[in-house]
Amino acid sequence: MKRLNLAFLLIALAIVVQAQTTRPAVSRASDRATQQQDEKNLTELTVRAQIMNEQLTQEIGNARWIRNIIRELDLTKEKNAPLYYPVQEMNGMKNLFTSIFQLMSESKVNIYKYLADYESFDDENIMTFREFLEKFNVYFEFLPAAAGRPARFVINASDIPSREVTKLYVKEAWYFDQNNSLFDVKTLAICPIADLIMETGEQLSSGMFWVKYEDISPYIKSNYIMTSSLNNAKTYTMDDFFRRRMYDGAIIQTENLMNMPLVKLFETDEEIAAEQQRIEGELAAFEKALWFQPDSAALTNASNKKTSGRTAKATAVKKEKAPAQPKAVSASSSGSSSSGTTRSIRR
Numbered sequence: 001m002k003r004l005n006l007a008f009l010l011i012a013l014a015i016v017v018q019a020q021t022t023r024p025a026v027s028r029a030s031d032r033a034t035q036q037q038d039e040k041n042l043t044e045l046t047v048r049a050q051i052m053n054e055q056l057t058q059e060i061g062n063a064r065w066i067r068n069i070i071r072e073l074d075l076t077k078e079k080n081a082p083l084y085y086p087v088q089e090m091n092g093m094k095n096l097f098t099s100i101f102q103l104m105s106e107s108k109v110n111i112y113k114y115l116a117d118y119e120s121f122d123d124e125n126i127m128t129f130r131e132f133l134e135k136f137n138v139y140f141e142f143l144p145a146a147a148g149r150p151a152r153f154v155i156n157a158s159d160i161p162s163r164e165v166t167k168l169y170v171k172e173a174w175y176f177d178q179n180n181s182l183f184d185v186k187t188l189a190i191c192p193i194a195d196l197i198m199e200t201g202e203q204l205s206s207g208m209f210w211v212k213y214e215d216i217s218p219y220i221k222s223n224y225i226m227t228s229s230l231n232n233a234k235t236y237t238m239d240d241f242f243r244r245r246m247y248d249g250a251i252i253q254t255e256n257l258m259n260m261p262l263v264k265l266f267e268t269d270e271e272i273a274a275e276q277q278r279i280e281g282e283l284a285a286f287e288k289a290l291w292f293q294p295d296s297a298a299l300t301n302a303s304n305k306k307t308s309g310r311t312a313k314a315t316a317v318k319k320e321k322a323p324a325q326p327k328a329v330s331a332s333s334s335g336s337s338s339s340g341t342t343r344s345i346r347r
Contacts, residue, residue: 058186063175065286068188069279070261071249073168079248080168082225082241087163096238097162097192099220100211104129105153109215114191114207118259119171121189127209129153136161136194136208167193169207170242170249174283176290183287187213187242213242251276 060066075084083096094102103109111132113125133140133153138161141154169191176183192208220238227236227246241247253261266272 058184060173060175060177060186062177062179064178065176067174067283068255069172069174069251070253071170071172071247072193072252073170073247073249075166075168077248079246082227082236083168083238083247084166088160089157093225094223095162096168096190096220097165098160099223099238100190100192100216101160101162103216103219104132105155108219109211111209111211114209119189119191119210121210121212132209136196161194164194164196165192165208166195167205168249169193169252170247176286183290185245189213190216217242251279254279 073080073083075081085095086093087095089098100109104111107129111127112119112121113127115125130142130153132138133155138155139159143149143152143154145151171188171190173186173188175186189210189212191210193205194208196204196206217239223238224234225236225238225241226232226234227241236244236246251262258265262272262275266275
């Protein structure tokens, strides 16, 4: 019996030794490559995120009325500040430009050249990440592909020009879908504007590139922002900020036959401000004209009748509940009983 147990023990040890000798050797380089691949896969969109993005996509192809406008957002203003601060990534929080910059470096979104007269999203106007870095003098280090690792750009966080991007162009499409009876606003594209200091010392504001909002929308859905200094709870995302139109910006251009901005159409600031107010009024008037508006006079008469009826009813209830007033006692009767001569009971 003891020999049989010893034989089984020897066989088990032989199997373990064979398994260890036949196990493939894993180098540190392969471990590092596997880890980098896993980290890369973590940043990819999940199937759930892709489905949600498709559901929230606003289709304007069937719209019977569309008006495209471009707004200029000053990111240093309090209402637009959630897109600007923090200017450098801190405690896992990053601003809009830093988020777009990281997507560009990972080749997850396409950026398009900024053209002075119009926006073009054709393939011929796609700007590579290297072209962007060289054009705006962003310091970088390029590491070529080696040992199973793809080529990549190494940029220090302090070299990302997010502090210089103080303004933003936002292209909107105001549309009415007659099939669904829907009037809404869709964000089409975004253009960061940087305050650049030239070699001569002159400060120049320049558009950097255009990026389609639908390309960055799935990624900024997870970027929570603080929208108020009084309430530090991060209850909104960057995508909510655009979809709810929580920003504030003035109209600088509307899509017209001449395709010219308001600066070239009007000479003075007063004329530009008046035109901006007129366009805002046209958009509000168009939306108001879509829906049935009840007669204001009829509403006033109905409100007056309702108010008068309520007042009469309240008066009647007050009369019913009022207590009965006691009868007044005459002065003569009260006086005779109190001041009259009192006879003695003695005889």
